[in-house]
Amino acid sequence: xxxxxxxxxxxxxxxxxxxxxxxxxxxxxxxxxxxxxxxxxxxxxxxxxxxxxxxxxxxxxxxxxxxxxxxxxxxxxxxxxxxxxxxxxxxxxxxxxxxxxxxxxxxxxxxxxxxxxxxxxxxxxxxxxxxxxxxxxxxxxxxxxxxxxxxxxxxxxxxxxxxxxxxxxxxxxxxxxxxxxxxxxxxxxxxxxxxxxxxxxxxxxxxxxxxxxxxxxxxxxxxxxxxxxxxxxxxxxxxxxxxxxxxxxxxxxxxxxxxxxxxxxxxxxxxxxxxxxxxxxxxxxxxxxxxxxxxxxxxxxxxxxxxxxxxxxxxxxxxxxxxxxxxxxxxxxxxxxxxxxxxxxxxxxxxxxxxxxxxxxxxxxxxxxxxxxxxxxxxxxxxxxxxxxxxxxxxxxxxxxxxxxxxxxxxxxxxxxxxxxxxxxxxxxxxxxxxxxxxxxxxxxxxxxxxxxxxxxxxxxxxxxxxxxxxxxxxxxxxxxx
Amino acid sequence: xxxxxxxxxxxxxxxxxxxxxxxxxxxxxxxxxxxxxxxxxxxxxxxxxxxxxxxxxxxxxxxxxxxxxxxxxxxxxxxxxxxxxxxxxxxxxxxxxxxxxxxxxxxxxxxxxxxxxxxxxxxxxxxxxxxxxxxxxxxxxxxxxxxxxxxxxxxxxxxxxxxxxxxxxxxxxxxxxxxxxxxxxxxxxxxxxxxxxxxxxxxxxxxxxxxxxxxxxxxxxxxxxxxxxxxxxxxxxxxxxxxxxxxxxxxxxxxxxxxxxxxxxxxxxxxxxxxxxxxxxxxxxxxxxxxxxxxxxxxxxxxxxxxxxxxxxxxxxxxxxxxxxxxxxxxxxxxxxxxxxxxxxxxxxxxxxxxxxxxxxxxxxxxxxxxxxxxxxxxxxxxxxxxxxxxxxxxxxxxxxxxxxxxxxxxxxxxxxxxxxxxxxxxxxxxxxxxxxxxxxxxxxxxxxxxxxxxxxxxxxxxxxxxxxxxxxxxxxxxxxx
Numbered sequence: 001x002x003x004x005x006x007x008x009x010x011x012x013x014x015x016x017x018x019x020x021x022x023x024x025x026x027x028x029x030x031x032x033x034x035x036x037x038x039x040x041x042x043x044x045x046x047x048x049x050x051x052x053x054x055x056x057x058x059x060x061x062x063x064x065x066x067x068x069x070x071x072x073x074x075x076x077x078x079x080x081x082x083x084x085x086x087x088x089x090x091x092x093x094x095x096x097x098x099x100x101x102x103x104x105x106x107x108x109x110x111x112x113x114x115x116x117x118x119x120x121x122x123x124x125x126x127x128x129x130x131x132x133x134x135x136x137x138x139x140x141x142x143x144x145x146x147x148x149x150x151x152x153x154x155x156x157x158x159x160x161x162x163x164x165x166x167x168x169x170x171x172x173x174x175x176x177x178x179x180x181x182x183x184x185x186x187x188x189x190x191x192x193x194x195x196x197x198x199x200x201x202x203x204x205x206x207x208x209x210x211x212x213x214x215x216x217x218x219x220x221x222x223x224x225x226x227x228x229x230x231x232x233x234x235x236x237x238x239x240x241x242x243x244x245x246x247x248x249x250x251x252x253x254x255x256x257x258x259x260x261x262x263x264x265x266x267x268x269x270x271x272x273x274x275x276x277x278x279x280x281x282x283x284x285x286x287x288x289x290x291x292x293x294x295x296x297x298x299x300x301x302x303x304x305x306x307x308x309x310x311x312x313x314x315x316x317x318x319x320x321x322x323x324x325x326x327x328x329x330x331x332x333x334x335x336x337x338x339x340x341x342x343x344x345x346x347x348x349x350x351x352x353x354x355x356x357x358x359x360x361x362x363x364x365x366x367x368x369x370x371x372x373x374x375x376x377x378x379x380x381x382x383x384x385x386x387x388x389x390x391x392x393x394x395x396x397x398x399x400x401x402x403x404x405x406x407x408x409x410x411x412x413x414x415x416x417x418x419x420x421x422x423x424x425x426x427x428x429x430x431x432x433x434x435x436x437x438x439x440x441x442x443x444x445x446x447x448x449x450x451x452x453x454x455x456x457x458x459x460x461x462x463x464x465x466x467x468x469x470x471x472x473x474x475x476x477x478x479x480x481x482x
Numbered sequence: 483x484x485x486x487x488x489x490x491x492x493x494x495x496x497x498x499x500x501x502x503x504x505x506x507x508x509x510x511x512x513x514x515x516x517x518x519x520x521x522x523x524x525x526x527x528x529x530x531x532x533x534x535x536x537x538x539x540x541x542x543x544x545x546x547x548x549x550x551x552x553x554x555x556x557x558x559x560x561x562x563x564x565x566x567x568x569x570x571x572x573x574x575x576x577x578x579x580x581x582x583x584x585x586x587x588x589x590x591x592x593x594x595x596x597x598x599x600x601x602x603x604x605x606x607x608x609x610x611x612x613x614x615x616x617x618x619x620x621x622x623x624x625x626x627x628x629x630x631x632x633x634x635x636x637x638x639x640x641x642x643x644x645x646x647x648x649x650x651x652x653x654x655x656x657x658x659x660x661x662x663x664x665x666x667x668x669x670x671x672x673x674x675x676x677x678x679x680x681x682x683x684x685x686x687x688x689x690x691x692x693x694x695x696x697x698x699x700x701x702x703x704x705x706x707x708x709x710x711x712x713x714x715x716x717x718x719x720x721x722x723x724x725x726x727x728x729x730x731x732x733x734x735x736x737x738x739x740x741x742x743x744x745x746x747x748x749x750x751x752x753x754x755x756x757x758x759x760x761x762x763x764x765x766x767x768x769x770x771x772x773x774x775x776x777x778x779x780x781x782x783x784x785x786x787x788x789x790x791x792x793x794x795x796x797x798x799x800x801x802x803x804x805x806x807x808x809x810x811x812x813x814x815x816x817x818x819x820x821x822x823x824x825x826x827x828x829x830x831x832x833x834x835x836x837x838x839x840x841x842x843x844x845x846x847x848x849x850x851x852x853x854x855x856x857x858x859x860x861x862x863x864x865x866x867x868x869x870x871x872x873x874x875x876x877x878x879x880x881x882x883x884x885x886x887x888x889x890x891x892x893x894x895x896x897x898x899x900x901x902x903x904x905x906x907x908x909x910x911x912x913x914x915x916x917x918x919x920x921x922x923x924x925x926x927x928x929x930x931x932x933x934x935x936x937x938x939x940x941x942x943x944x945x946x947x948x949x950x951x952x953x954x955x956x957x958x959x960x961x962x963x964x
Contacts, residue, residue, distance in 0.1 A: 023885040099842055145853075145883045151913060165853065166802020166881055171934075174911045219807060245804060250820050251811035257844035258803030284808065284935055285767075320648020321740030322727060325701060326766065329733035338732050360581055362739035371627075371647065399648055401627045403505040429656045431633060452653075453766055 001125040003195065003203040005093035007136040007185050009068035011040035013060060015082055016073030016097070019051055025097050025144035026073035027051060032147055038138045042067060060085050069093045071133065071142050076100030076111050079129065083115055087122035094119075095142045096128035102191050103130055103260055112193050119194040131190025132165035135183070143188070145169065156182010157298045158291050159204040159211040161197055163189055163259050164245070167217045171284055179450075180442065181292045184210040191259075196222040198229045205236040212298040215241040215291055219255040226269075230276040237472070239294050239465055241279045243287045244269065277468040279461070286457055289449070293425070293458040294465060296447045303414075303445045305421035311393045311463040313339045315385055316366035318397040319373050319405075323427070324366030326452050327395060334460035338365045339391050345384075352380040371402040379412040386420035393423040393459050397452065400434050410440025417446055423462070427455040483607040485677065485685040487575035489618040489667050491550035493522040495542060497564055498555030498579075501533055507579050507626035508555035509533060514629060520620045524549060542567050551575045553615065553624050558582030558593050561611065565597055569604035576601075577624045578610035584673050585612055585742060594675050601676040613672025614647035617665070625670070627651065638664010639780045640773055641686040641693040643679055645671055645741050646727070649699045653766055661932075662924065663774045666692040673741075678704040680711045687718040694780040697723040697773055701737040708751075712758040719954070721776050721947055723761045725769045726751065759950040761943070768939055771931065775907070775940040776947060778929045785896075785927045787903035793875045793945040795821050797867055798848035800879040801855050801887075805909070806848030808934050809877060816942035820847045821873050827866075834862040853884040861894040868902035875905040875941050879934065882916050892922025899928055905944070909937040 012033060016026030026043075033041040034054050042063050045056035057063050060070070060082075070091050072082050079096055086094055101112040112129070119126040127133055133142030137155055141147075143165075150169050153176035162168040165188040176183060185208065187200060197216060204211045214236070221229055233240040246255035247266040273280055281287040297304070314336050318324035331338055341349070346363040353361060354374050361377075362368040369377055378398070385391055398409065417424050428438050430450040441448050449455040494515060498508030508525075515523040516536050524545050527538035539545050542552070542564075552573050554564045561578055568576055583594040594611070601608040609615055615624030619637055623629075625647075632651050635658035644650040647670040658665060667690065669682060679698060686693045696718070703711055715722040728737035729748040755762055763769035779786070796818050800806035813820055823831070828845040835843060836856050843859075844850040851859050860880070867873055880891065899906050910920050912932040923930050931937040 028885075104842075146885050148915075149883045149885065151911075162804070164802060164804020164807070166800075167804035167808070169883055170802065170805070170881055170911055171808075174913060217804060219804075245807035245811060248811050248814055250813045251807050253820075253846060254798075254803070254807040254810040254848050254850075257846050257848075258807055258850060284933060316736075318648075320646060320652065321736070322644070322646020322649035322699065322701075323652070325646070325727035325733050325736040325740055326649070326653075328736040329727060329730050331732045332730055338735075360586075364735060364739045366736050366739075368736075368740060399652055401631045401648075401651055403510075403628050403631065429633075429652055431656060433630075451766060 001123050001195070001199070002092050003125050003199065004207060005068045006095070006125050006127055006134055006195070007208070008139055009039055009093065011042070011065060011067040012069040012071060012140060013042040013044055013063060013067040014071045014073065015044045017043045017045055017051060017056065019045065019049070023146070024073070026071070028144045028146060029071050029073065029142050030054060032141050036147060037141050039140050060089055060091070066090055069095065069140065071095045071097065073097040073144065076108065076129070080111060080114055083118050083124065083126065086124050087118050091124070093125040094127070095131070095133035096126060097131065097133060097142070097144055099130040101129045101193065112191065116193050124194070126194035127187065128190040129193065132168065132188035135186040143169065151177045153177050153183045154180060155184070156295045157184055157210065157212045158182060158295050159184050159208065159214045160186040161189060161200050161214070162187070162217040163192070163219050164217060165190070175288050179288060179292050181288065181295050184208065192222055196225060198222070198225045198232060201229060201232045201236065201240065205232065205238050211238060213239045213241065213291065213294045215243070215287070217243050217245065219245045219259045226272070230272055230278070233273070233278045234276040239279065239468070240277070241281065241287070241290055242273055243281055277472065279464055279468070285454065289454045289457040290461040292449070293447045293461050296445055297462070303417050303421070304423040310466055311423060311459055313337050313390060313392045314395050314459060315339050315341070315391050316395045316397065317369065317378070317381055317385070318366050319369050319371065319399040319402070320397065321362070321368045321370070323397045323399065323452060324368050327397060327456055328366050330453060330456045334456050335463060336456065336460060341365055345388065349381055349384060352384055353377045372404070373402065374404050375406050375409045375412055378409060379416060382413060382416045382424065383420065386416060386422035391422070393425065393462070395455055395459060396424055397427040397455070398437070400428070400437055407436045410437035414440050414444035414446060418444055425449070425455055425458050427452055483605050483677070483681070484574050485607050485681065486689060487550045488577070488607050488609055488616055488677070489690070490621055491521055491575065493524070493547055493549040494551040494553060494622060495524040495526055495545060495549040496553045496555065497526045499525045499527055499533060499538065501527065501531065505628070506555070508553070510626045510628060511553050511555065511624050512536060514623050518629060519623050521622050542571060542573070548572055551577065551622070553577045553579065555579045555626065558590065558611070562593060562596055565600050565606065565608065568606050569600050574605070575607040576609070577613070577615035578608060579613065579615060579624070579626055581612040583611045583675065594673065598675050606676070608676035609669065610672040611675065614650065614670035617668040625651065633659045635659050635665045636662060637666070638777045639666055639692065639694045640664060640777050641666050641690065641696045642668040643671060643682050643696070644669070644699040645674070645701050646699060647672070657770050658773075661770060661774050663770065663777050666690065674704055678707060680704070680707045680714060683711060683714045683718065683722065687714065687720050693720060695721045695723065695773065695776045697725070697769070699725050699727065701727045701741045708754070712754055712760070715755070715760045716758040721761065721950070722759070723763065723769070723772055724755055725763055759954065761946055761950070767936065771936045771939040772943040774931070775929045775943050778927055779944070785899050785903070786905040792948055793905060793941055795819050795872060795874045796877050796941060797821050797823070797873050798877045798879065799860070799863055799867070800848055800850050801853065801881040801884070802879065803844070803850045803852070805879045805881065805934060806850050809879060809938055810848050812935060812938045816938050817945060818938065818941060823847055827870065831863060831866060834866055835859045854886070855884065856886050857888050857891040857894055860891060861898060864895060864898045864906065865902065868898060868904035873904070875907065875944070877937060877941060878906055879909040879937070880919070882910070882919055889918045892919035896922050896926035896928060900926055907931070907937055907940050909934055
């Protein structure tokens with residue numbers, strides 16, 4: 001099956017366009033692609049005509065070309081007819097929005113079997129049924145919610161595959177936009193009757209060049225395909241992340257109603273995924289933290305150079321003693337180690353700091369530069385620490401409230417990082433008035449987080465990714481050390 | 483000591499005003515109070531004159547009145563002289579901003595002893611040294627950071643006491659503003675040489691009427707006063723919350739440099755606080771979640787009525803199956819129980835739902851109304867569930883993306899809650915375009931959260947508060963049940 005036709009079609013057709021209801025899914029998809037996306041789109045309507053200025057065609061076989069993708073937004077029985085049309089006309093891919101298949105039981109199960117037969121026999125890449133489909137900017141968008149209702153994430157390196165459409169547009173899209181995490185392609189797989197999570201993992205690993213991180217929300221694996229999935233994850237050069245719903249008894253009851261997934265024993269799944277180098281965040285927020293830091297440090301220019309480091313040995317630099325304490329309290333939980341500074345290093349750090357800050361600052365790890373800190377103090381301290389080889393990552397907590405911190409501070413830090421190439425992850429409050437500082441850092445691809453916890457989590461996530469990459473690349477000593 | 487003079491002074495004087503440096507702490511405090519706060523403020527300068535149009539007085543004894551509060555922003559030796567002035571003139575309260583006391587060791591320890599002698603002998607309520615002081619809107623603000631640099635939280639029921647100034651203005655103020663959590667008074671206690679956490683706990687519990695939640699960031703208790711603190715917490719009618727820094731080995735090293743606090747054995751402290759009914763969130767975000775839900779449901783009108791419920795038996799209503807799964811997965815960890823619905827109840831729920839949603843919705847707990855949900859479906863379902871006595875709290879996950887959800891949905895839910903008085907906590911994405919919905923809910927004092935986890939945490943926090951309140955009010959059966 002040619003999944004590329006799902007995500008990079010040159011032309012699409014939409015069936016199920018209503019002339020009466022401007023909010024019908026088919027009509028939303030037609031107009032969205034016509035006016036917002038880079039694809040040729042054809043609407044189908046029994047007696048032709050037009051809707052909001054867009055011409056409609058009577059039947060698929062009356063189109064001026066065979067489209068790459070057919071979006072089907074009609075009832076279940078008609079859907080089967082259209083899939084047969086795909087087979088007859090040679091349309092290689094389809095997104096089925098509507099339900100009425102396996103998720104309703106009884107007749108629905110039979111319908112879905114029929115659907116699978118046609119699709120597999122004719123090599124049609126069918127997504128769904130019962131899904132939102134695909135958001136693959138700039139080409140195609142079958143998410144049948146009005147554009148003005150949803151929040152679109154920026155373009156980036158993360159392929160998103162979700163068994164829940166709601167999770168995709170809310171937990172992923174909204175929070176990706178907030179955190180500036182970029183998406184290559186987003187896929188809502190619905191009943192995954194034909195195209196399933198394993199096929200998508202294979203496609204994004206081996207075919208799609210825009211993707212370097214593949215993230216899943218799953219409530220279980222397609223029957224008989226868990227092994228295939230873990231094998232593909234193990235072989236993938238990309239970073240594979242799975243967030244699993246249905247871990248607990250209560251969650252399993254919920255997944256059974258939702259996707260009819262048998263979530264299985266979570267411990268077994270967890271261990272199987274872990275053994276195959278799949279990263280599994282523990283919470284929604286940890287998931288977002290991983291994806292942010294992997295996205296920033298992947299498809300874009302990596303400011304930290306190519307040195308193989310574990311990220312595990314860290315030093316904390318803070319403008320507030322309390323922040324240093326909170327960050328330190330989290331290190332061990334996240335598998336990080338506070339590097340001990342020697343007395344000589346502490347003396348040198350002190351000598352590099354301005355007279356006012358020097359007297360009240362503390363040069364242990366965490367280094368507390370206090371509210372009397374100047375831009376140049378941060379710059380000089382980060383520069384000095386960058387040259388200490390046993391420090392693998394600097395956790396920098398910037399508080400821009402004291403009046404001596406200027407809007408230049410971000411650029412100064414960025415310059416040091418871009419010169420020294422020492423990994424550095426930042427905490428900065430996301431307040432619009434400080435966006436000049438945040439932008440200076442993010443433009444240099446330095447990951448910036450809004451909470452102390454996320455900052456520590458991010459370093460831990462980098463450590464885990466490096467561990468996995470090293471094992472995959474055959475640096476066996478890693479496996480022994482970790 | 484009269485702590486009220488610290489927080490509700492009629493007049494204040496400021497020493498340490500620089501004519502040359504517009505960013506000097508004393509000058510910032512002088513001008514901030516002159517132009518932004520409701521207090522009479524006098525600046526002191528050796529040869530008088532003026533700064534930015536505000537007249538300066540030569541000495542404290544030349545002021546037209548004895549001020550209630552003296553803010554001292556000068557070096558440590560001069561500070562002692564000014565505290566002696568307070569004693570001589572009868573100034574009842576002082577905020578000492580500068581450092582150079584116990585935190586620097588040696589001479590500083592002697593200075594702090596001297597300071598304590600004068601203060602205790604003369605009943606001067608001294609805050610600090612080495613602190614940001616007080617933010618007590620609308621009266622006084624000694625936080626010497628420029629107003630335009632910091633973010634001020636709204637007015638509300640939470641008294642904040644922090645051993646770290648940075649934690650106060652960043653982790654509390656910024657995130658309180660984001661979440662619309664209200665502050666009655668905020669206090670940075672610095673070295674807490676005279677006024678300490680126990681005195682503040684007593685004041686906010688017994689004297690201050692605006693406060694009903696008292697939250698602390700502490701890195702240890704003042705020597706010999708831990709017992710006093712726990713006793714006061716046990717007796718307090720307010721909700722007492724402690725977030726503790728220095729829990730781990732790494733954190734303890736950090737607190738030693740920061741506040742010279744001996745953080746002690748965290749397990750012992752944790753148990754002592756728990757036994758005395760202090761709420762102890764596990765993370766920064768859980769802390770904020772508690773404070774939000776306690777603030778919304780305290781000083782303002784409580785929309786849920788006065789029924790004593792545990793909040794422990796919940797039902798989840800969602801517009802997305804995935805969201806229902808994620809919420810369900812968290813219930814047990816947070817001590818909540820999913821109420822089982824009977825077949826009869828499920829049938830009734832189904833009959834109350836619109837034809838399109840009904841066919842694909844699921845009426846187990848979690849109830850998944852799907853993306854086909856209408857405003858009236860949510861309204862009818864919430865109304866029906868409100869009448870089921872064994873349901874103690876409804877967790878409502880609203881996804882406003884489907885086109886049939888209108889901006890009326892918030893008002894509809896609010897009306898049901900205000901009529902039925904059933905506790906209900908909401909998840910809604912905080913997106914500016916949906917603020918019309920969020921506002922409808924928040925104006926009715928329904929707590930709204932931006933993540934599924936926070937929503938579940940909030941219900942758990944309400945359960946814990948109810949448990950503690952019941953014990954304190956002598957409902958002994960609670961102690962046995964929990």
